[in-house]
Amino acid sequence: MKRINLNGAWKMRSTDTDEWIGVTVPGSVFNDLLQNKKIEDPFYRDNEKYAYEIASKDYQYSRKVKVEQDFLEQERIFLLCEGLDTLAEITINDHVIARTNNMHRTYEIDVKNILHLGENTITITLLSPVHYIKKLDEERPLWGVVDAIKGYPHIRKAHYMFGWDWGPKIPDSGIWRDISFVSYNEARLEDIYFTQVHHENLVELKTRIRLEKWLKGEVDVKVELTCPKGKTQMLSMTTDQLEENIIFDIEEPELWWPNGYGKQPLYGLSVTVQSNGQALDVQTFEIGLRTIKVRQEPDQWGKTFEFEVNGLSIFSMGANYIPEDNLISRGSREKTERLIQDCIEANFNMIRVWGGGYYPNKDFYELCDRYGLIVWQDFMFACGVYELTNEFTENIKKEIADNIKRLRHHASLALWCGNNEMEEAWVHWDFPKTAKLRTDYLKQFEIIFPEIVKELDPETFYWVSSPSSGGGFDKPNSENEGDVHYWDVWHGLKPFTEYRKFHFRFCSEFGFQSFPSIKTIDSFTLPEDRNIFSNVMENHQKNGEANGKILNYLSQTFLYPKDFKSLLYTSQILQAEAIKYGVEHWRRNRGRCMGSIYWQLNDCWPVASWSSIDNFGRWKALHYFAKKFYAPVLLSLCEEGTNVEIHLTNDKAVDVTCQVDWKLRTNSTEVIKEGTVHSTVEKLSAKKLESLSFNELTDEKKRDVYVECTLFINGQQETMVTVLFVKPKHFTFLDPKLKTEVLEENDQFIISVHSQAFAKYVELDLLDADCKFSDNYFDVSANEKRVITVKKNSLSSKINLSEFKKQLSLRSVFDIS
Numbered sequence: 001m002k003r004i005n006l007n008g009a010w011k012m013r014s015t016d017t018d019e020w021i022g023v024t025v026p027g028s029v030f031n032d033l034l035q036n037k038k039i040e041d042p043f044y045r046d047n048e049k050y051a052y053e054i055a056s057k058d059y060q061y062s063r064k065v066k067v068e069q070d071f072l073e074q075e076r077i078f079l080l081c082e083g084l085d086t087l088a089e090i091t092i093n094d095h096v097i098a099r100t101n102n103m104h105r106t107y108e109i110d111v112k113n114i115l116h117l118g119e120n121t122i123t124i125t126l127l128s129p130v131h132y133i134k135k136l137d138e139e140r141p142l143w144g145v146v147d148a149i150k151g152y153p154h155i156r157k158a159h160y161m162f163g164w165d166w167g168p169k170i171p172d173s174g175i176w177r178d179i180s181f182v183s184y185n186e187a188r189l190e191d192i193y194f195t196q197v198h199h200e201n202l203v204e205l206k207t208r209i210r211l212e213k214w215l216k217g218e219v220d221v222k223v224e225l226t227c228p229k230g231k232t233q234m235l236s237m238t239t240d241q242l243e244e245n246i247i248f249d250i251e252e253p254e255l256w257w258p259n260g261y262g263k264q265p266l267y268g269l270s271v272t273v274q275s276n277g278q279a280l281d282v283q284t285f286e287i288g289l290r291t292i293k294v295r296q297e298p299d300q301w302g303k304t305f306e307f308e309v310n311g312l313s314i315f316s317m318g319a320n321y322i323p324e325d326n327l328i329s330r331g332s333r334e335k336t337e338r339l340i341q342d343c344i345e346a347n348f349n350m351i352r353v354w355g356g357g358y359y360p361n362k363d364f365y366e367l368c369d370r371y372g373l374i375v376w377q378d379f380m381f382a383c384g385v386y387e388l389t390n391e392f393t394e395n396i397k398k399e400i401a402d403n404i405k406r407l408r409h410h411a412s413l414a415l416w417c418g419n420n421e422m423e424e425a426w427v428h429w430d431f432p433k434t435a436k437l438r439t440d441y442l443k444q445f446e447i448i449f450p451e452i453v454k455e456l457d458p459e460t461f462y463w464v465s466s467p468s469s470g471g472g473f474d475k476p477n478s479e480n481e482g483d484v485h486y487w488d489v490w491h492g493l494k495p496f497t498e499y500r501k502f503h504f505r506f507c508s509e510f511g512f513q514s515f516p517s518i519k520t521i522d523s524f525t526l527p528e529d530r531n532i533f534s535n536v537m538e539n540h541q542k543n544g545e546a547n548g549k550i551l552n553y554l555s556q557t558f559l560y561p562k563d564f565k566s567l568l569y570t571s572q573i574l575q576a577e578a579i580k581y582g583v584e585h586w587r588r589n590r591g592r593c594m595g596s597i598y599w600q601l602n603d604c605w606p607v608a609s610w611s612s613i614d615n616f617g618r619w620k621a622l623h624y625f626a627k628k629f630y631a632p633v634l635l636s637l638c639e640e641g642t643n644v645e646i647h648l649t650n651d652k653a654v655d656v657t658c659q660v661d662w663k664l665r666t667n668s669t670e671v672i673k674e675g676t677v678h679s680t681v682e683k684l685s686a687k688k689l690e691s692l693s694f695n696e697l698t699d700e701k702k703r704d705v706y707v708e709c710t711l712f713i714n715g716q717q718e719t720m721v722t723v724l725f726v727k728p729k730h731f732t733f734l735d736p737k738l739k740t741e742v743l744e745e746n747d748q749f750i751i752s753v754h755s756q757a758f759a760k761y762v763e764l765d766l767l768d769a770d771c772k773f774s775d776n777y778f779d780v781s782a783n784e785k786r787v788i789t790v791k792k793n794s795l796s797s798k799i800n801l802s803e804f805k806k807q808l809s810l811r812s813v814f815d816i817s
Contacts, residue, residue, distance in 0.1 A: 083177025256288025288411025
């Protein structure tokens with residue numbers, strides 16, 4: 001195989017002008033215009049309002065490429081487009097060779113008779129996506145979410161680009177993934193599929209190889225296996241067939257495990273087809289040896305829904321992932337790796353790729369493989385009604401096949417899901433519904449897609465929709481089977497305690513909004529914009545009633561914040577506490593509940609949203625809370641009235657022997673009551689350790705006391721948690737007079753936090769720089785100290801000890817009013 005890489009320098013213009021600008025491919029129209037200073041930053045203030053006009057134009061990309069004689073002499077030559085967004089007309093040397101209409105597909109176009117020796121010109125014209133959907137939707141209206149530009153279900157383009165209740169309306173276009181000419185002689189590798197059969201101390205690894213051949217005769221096929229420790233094995237054969245199987249017996253296999261359960265060893269595989277000793281085509285892969293199943297078995301509550309890895313049923317812990325930027329070309333492997341590392345630091349073992357974006361590139365899955373994140377993969381259909389015309393049906397069949405083949409070998413891939421929320425929508429949402437479109441839904445997601453998955457990736461579980469109880473419009477958001485999206489807390493304005501009424505088998509969406517940090521807000525505002533009801537702030541709040549909901553919940557929980565910065569801080573505490581209520585409850589009921597995937601992990605621009613990490617990668621309070629409520633061994637308290645239950649959830653694969661010291665303390669220093677609990681909690685289980693009753697507390701006294709519990713494992717203090725008997729707004733917080741001491745070591749700063757009274761939700765931050773603290777938004781009891789570390793490699797800029805001390809700020813809930 002030979003390749004001419006077409007990435008790099010191109011020129012681009014709007015078709016209504018003759019002015020060309022220099023650009024880089026892969027890239028996108030908006031980012032190219034921004035880099036060339038032709039437009040203002042669409043994220044700044046209310047610049048989004050200009051995006052529709054920019055997206056209403058057609059754009060051309062063009063470049064010249066030199067082709068040598070040896071390349072032209074190859075028997076087959078193709079233009080390989082791995083990502084065109086979206087409505088593209090491709091011209092080479094004034095010949096129109098293809099028109100494309102699906103961002104999610106890979107296109108391979110025969111150009112053997114088009115290319116010539118020497119200089120060739122390739123031009124790609126990208127037609128306006130907003131004009132396209134407007135025209136089709138006027139002819140045949142299709143329902144979609146109200147926050148998006150109407151008509152987006154008509155086009156196979158990332159839906160979120162048209163707007164969502166957390167994202168802007170910036171329908172970008174571009175050559176967004178690699179593009180190249182590729183050529184072959186005699187034969188090539190058409191399809192490679194790996195399957196595993198696990199036995200005790202042995203894995204049979206089968207490589208099914210399908211060839212495409214253009215000449216009769218035999219070719220040699222060889223597969224080289226490289227074990228994680230570097231040992232290699234080679235198997236080969238000579239064949240005149242189009243399909244062959246090569247099987248390795250891997251003794252003492254090193255199994256791949258999700259984060260928290262073991263290591264993530266990967267085996268390298270290189271597959272080569274050759275003739276007369278010359279390689280015709282080579283493909284390489286990394287795979288993990290593991291089994292992943294979704295168990296659905298009847299039990300006393302209904303039917304289980306849990307992921308079983310290598311025979312071990314795990315409690316799935318993670319969040320929903322959305323595209324990392326509205327201008328996709330601004331992404332990078334480094335940015336994605338930081339996000340995946342943030343997930344691992346917060347004890348995630350799963351991530352759900354939401355169906356309204358795009359199928360991530362190989363970097364995302366390689367990183368999930370390497371770090372141990374199980375991937376729940378939606379197909380890219382979300383909150384829209386789709387009409388199965390013949391053309392649309394063939395288009396999506398190819399899209400699904402392309403992406404299954406591209407991704408199925410990854411160790412992290414655990415589940416294919418047909419769509420986001422469409423079964424639920426057909427049952428419970430209010431939108432125009434016809435028998436024909438309802439039938440189209442069933443055909444698409446319950447017939448076509450599972451058949452394609454069964455053919456191309458039968459080893460991976462297919463789930464018809466999220467949420468669902470298994471399809472057929474049968475109770476798609478049932479508490480007792482399947483997965484659930486629960487939004488009564490937040491959208492339904494229910495109190496946080498409402499979570500405790502439900503024992504979902506697997507909650508794949510639930511969430512609560514907050515504002516990002518002041519540093520993030522400073523990036524897109526002027527000082528006069530910094531009011532949550534200003535035009536600019538409301539433009540960066542895409543859920544119409546959300547600011548009011550935040551204030552509603554705030555009024556129930558906290559004193560009214562004294563200023564804008566305090567409001568931002570308090571909103572993040574609200575968000576973190578809301579999600580904590582749900583997660584801790586479900587983990588206390590491990591076995592009945594087996595999954596918590598909150599909405600959402602990240603942002604695609606600077607915005608008020610449900611994310612735990614904002615667009616700049618800054619951890620909100622929720623992500624620091626997630627690190628604690630997703631800890632493998634979780635100490636949690638469940639309060640009701642003046643009663644407090646102490647629970648321990650052990651998601652480790654070994655038993656845990658623990659000690660819990662509890663104290664009833666005043667808001668200053670006094671310990672009123674105390675006790676110690678010793679217990680052993682079996683692996684993969686949850687246990688109530690103790691029930692405490694404080695009936696002697698009067699309503700007035702409840703405002704001055706709290707319960708503190710400290711967990712010790714093997715004599716080592718692991719965590720300290722507290723619970724109040726009243727809402728924080730009614731608790732008598734004393735001025736804690738927080739102080740810090742900071743020391744420096746080679747690779748980290750060490751912060752000691754001291755308090756003179758009980759301090760809750762202590763926040764550490766740097767005024768200008770960014771970093772990650774080992775813990776944040778924590779509680780400190782009087783005359784005790786908390787030691788927090790900051791790794792220097794987490795700092796956004798290099799600063800010395802003196803500068804670190806100057807920048808360090810801290811506050812607690814006492815400071816909000």
